[in-house]
Amino acid sequence: MQVSMTINGEQVSREIEARLLLVHFIRETAGLTGTHWGCDTSNCGTCVVLMDGVPVKSCTVLAAMANGRNITTVEGLETNGELDSVQRGFIEMHGLQCGFCTPGMMLTARWLLDNNPHPTDAEIREAISGQICRCTGYENIVRAIRWAAEHESGTGHNITEGIGA
Amino acid sequence: MQVPAPIAYERATSLSNAIELLSRHGPESRIIAGGHSLLPMMKLRLARPEVVIDINDLAELDYIRANSDHLQIGAMVRHASLMNSDIANRYFPIFREAETVIADPIVRNRGTVGGSLCQADPAEDLAAVFAALKASVVITGNNGSRTVPISSFHIGPYMTVVEPDELLTEVIVPLRTHVGSAYEKVERRAGDWGIASVGAMIVLNSGQISEAGIGLAAVRADHFRAVEAESFLLGKQPTADVIAQAALIASENCQPVADQRGPEDYKRHLVKELTTRALNRAIDKAREEGT
Numbered sequence A: 001m002q003v004s005m006t007i008n009g010e011q012v013s014r015e016i017e018a019r020l021l022l023v024h025f026i027r028e029t030a031g032l033t034g035t036h037w038g039c040d041t042s043n044c045g046t047c048v049v050l051m052d053g054v055p056v057k058s059c060t061v062l063a064a065m066a067n068g069r070n071i072t073t074v075e076g077l078e079t080n081g082e083l084d085s086v087q088r089g090f091i092e093m094h095g096l097q098c099g100f101c102t103p104g105m106m107l108t109a110r111w112l113l114d115n116n117p118h119p120t121d122a123e124i125r126e127a128i129s130g131q132i133c134r135c136t137g138y139e140n141i142v143r144a145i146r147w148a149a150e151h152e153s154g155t156g157h158n159i160t161e162g163i164g165a
Numbered sequence B: 001m002q003v004p005a006p007i008a009y010e011r012a013t014s015l016s017n018a019i020e021l022l023s024r025h026g027p028e029s030r031i032i033a034g035g036h037s038l039l040p041m042m043k044l045r046l047a048r049p050e051v052v053i054d055i056n057d058l059a060e061l062d063y064i065r066a067n068s069d070h071l072q073i074g075a076m077v078r079h080a081s082l083m084n085s086d087i088a089n090r091y092f093p094i095f096r097e098a099e100t101v102i103a104d105p106i107v108r109n110r111g112t113v114g115g116s117l118c119q120a121d122p123a124e125d126l127a128a129v130f131a132a133l134k135a136s137v138v139i140t141g142n143n144g145s146r147t148v149p150i151s152s153f154h155i156g157p158y159m160t161v162v163e164p165d166e167l168l169t170e171v172i173v174p175l176r177t178h179v180g181s182a183y184e185k186v187e188r189r190a191g192d193w194g195i196a197s198v199g200a201m202i203v204l205n206s207g208q209i210s211e212a213g214i215g216l217a218a219v220r221a222d223h224f225r226a227v228e229a230e231s232f233l234l235g236k237q238p239t240a241d242v243i244a245q246a247a248l249i250a251s252e253n254c255q256p257v258a259d260q261r262g263p264e265d266y267k268r269h270l271v272k273e274l275t276t277r278a279l280n281r282a283i284d285k286a287r288e289e290g291t
């Protein structure tokens, strides 16, 4: 069947098997390997992407169900070469070690801050409670998201002092 | 790598279109709502539909509203919406209490009320919630709609009275005054299915219990309900002793099975303890409403 969706602002149309999962469509069909894929059982959350602005576990969505929808992956977080404040927070606060859980964590963090710009630590922990990090002990991830909240410049995509690249 | 077997995919454009697609494709077709129970089962070949019919575009089934007698919840309401619904939680705080311990926030963005009830997993928390609230379920097919009480909706593990060419479209909860409700669950870790869960609803009339609802999940109670304990409470003053006896009756009238989540006697112990807590909190809330 033919599917067509917007991924990070670009239209992606492909002929696929109806059983294809969204995570594999993003990684293999669209070639965006920033989205990771781990447990396959909707437990680990590394496959989280935003679908119409809401985080979903893309291993548990058919690509066909995303037909016509708007997808944001970790590649879509930066704007014009400038990292999102969430990405900068993960750098500043050492929010990752191996980086396997990081794409899902960052997208959930983006969604949290878009809806709750000043979350408490408890709210941050609750937001990421469906995602597993086997490295950091979560403490630095919470700090990274808190850092992002404190350094958000209004829209969250309007970062003035670029870091990296 | 877990992937579903080959399928055909249809996206329904309206309720009548969904019913037409179910009739056209026959018993090997299945509705997919949030997909968070069906897709895992398809990956494991525990479900092998030939056609999945996606109802995510059916905004007409995504509503929570109240009239003077009833709260009406559409089948496509996501867990996250029920959790955050002011109107639903103003009448029945049990919804938020249960939803905060159902899965995790990301799963709650997808899973639906209709999917939860139709999945009929013995540990499904919303089944216990709606059992406690003595809800009814509206089922719609080619011949129109029928309404069945939740106490006859589930006919066994993973089985409901919904026919292959029908959809669950709405859950109806009667509104009460002087009512309190609460949910208690013990799980192994955040986001997991319950080892045991208990929902309670109490209506007080001049200090006496005039209606009681107790829903149980994960402990194989018939229709997710502790009927004997409910009957015991009727007409009584809610004293500590009465509550303790009701909790004991609830723990004796379910059939928990030993599994990786714990042995049978531990689950019965949890039912007794959680029933006590849920009843106490439901009674406190009913008192706050004044009698």
Ligand SMILES: Cc1cc2nc3c(=O)[nH]c(=O)nc-3n(C[C@H](O)[C@H](O)[C@H](O)COP(=O)(O)OP(=O)(O)OC[C@H]3O[C@@H](n4cnc5c(N)ncnc54)[C@H](O)[C@@H]3O)c2cc1C
Pocket: A041, A042, A043, B030, B031, B032, B033, B034, B035, B036, B037, B038, B039, B075, B079, B101, B102, B103, B104, B107, B110, B111, B112, B113, B114, B115, B116, B118, B119, B123, B124, B125, B126, B162, B166, B167, B168, B169, B191, B192, B193, B194
């Ligand atoms: C990691 C994880 C943890 C979870 N933890 C919990 C938990 O702690 N407690 C809990 O209660 N649940 C838990 N769940 C299950 C979840 O809450 C929902 O039960 C599940 O998402 C089902 O809803 P759905 O909309 O995704 O249904 P789907 O997967 O789309 O459908 C489930 C079944 O219902 C049928 N169906 C769906 N909608 C309709 C309809 N309107 N009419 C007729 N048939 C229909 C489908 O054909 C299918 O057979 C968990 C799920 C996951 C993935």
Ligand code: FES
Pocket: A036, A037, A038, A039, A040, A041, A042, A043, A044, A045, A046, A047, A048, A057, A058, A059, A060
């Ligand atoms: S791969 Fe999707 S939740 Fe783990």
Ligand code: FES
Pocket: A095, A096, A097, A098, A099, A100, A101, A102, A132, A133, A134, A135, A136
């Ligand atoms: S950084 Fe390694 S899993 Fe989180």
